[in-house]
Amino acid sequence: MQSIALLDRALDDLAEVVAIVPRDQLGDPTPCQGWDVAVLLRHLVELNWIYGALAEGGEYEGDEIDDIDLLGVDHLAAFEASRKAALAGWHDPDALTRLFALPGGTIDGAAALDRHLAEVAIHGWDLARAVGAHYVIDAEVAQHVLANVGTNHVLDCQGSTRRIELVVTSDAASHLLASLGRVV
Secondary structure (H helix, E strand, O other): OHHHHHHHHHHHHHHHHHOOOOHHHOOOEOOOOOOEHHHHHHHHHHHHHHHHHHHOOOOOOHHHHOOOOOOOOOHHHHHHHHHHHHHHHHOOOOHHHOEEEEOOEEEEHHHHHHHHHHHHHHHHHHHHHHHOOOOOOOHHHHHHHHHHOOOOOEEOOOOOEEOOOOOOOOOHHHHHHHHOOOOO
16 A cells, blocks of 8 residues: 555656646657657656556556547646546555556556556656756655566656666665666
8 A cells, every 4th residue: 555655646746747837848858768748748648547447457458549649738637637547546445456467568466556656756757857847756756666676667768668777876766767867
């Protein structure tokens, strides 16, 4: 249950950043090479919908939603709807015991939750950096993600799965970001 509380907190922190993203910055570049702010936001919204549905026992439908405009005209409303769906899914009592069939393979609910948490924390930082907002990954979130990367995979910005190479820095959030090649 602690991981779900951490995801709640990380999604709340991310929502604060999404709330200040102006429409005129949607085309701005992000630390994710080849991704602009709109692509990164869409990725986050899509992840929330996918993980929320899987946590409730649904199936992965990534290919079916690739061509859908998930942001619409109001990226904040789109993010909020997806955030609520993700949290509803993760708060399902059976979420952590389910198996999640993802493109990279099948993982258990706890591993899927950790992967979702990592995506939210890391891409929250990416988004904030892109729009010039202040954002600090919660220390407890960063420590949790770091503690679980030895067995879990994280998607990089190009959509390929890879293990995180640990880089030693002074705090957990900087350590996590540096491990993923972010310049902090």
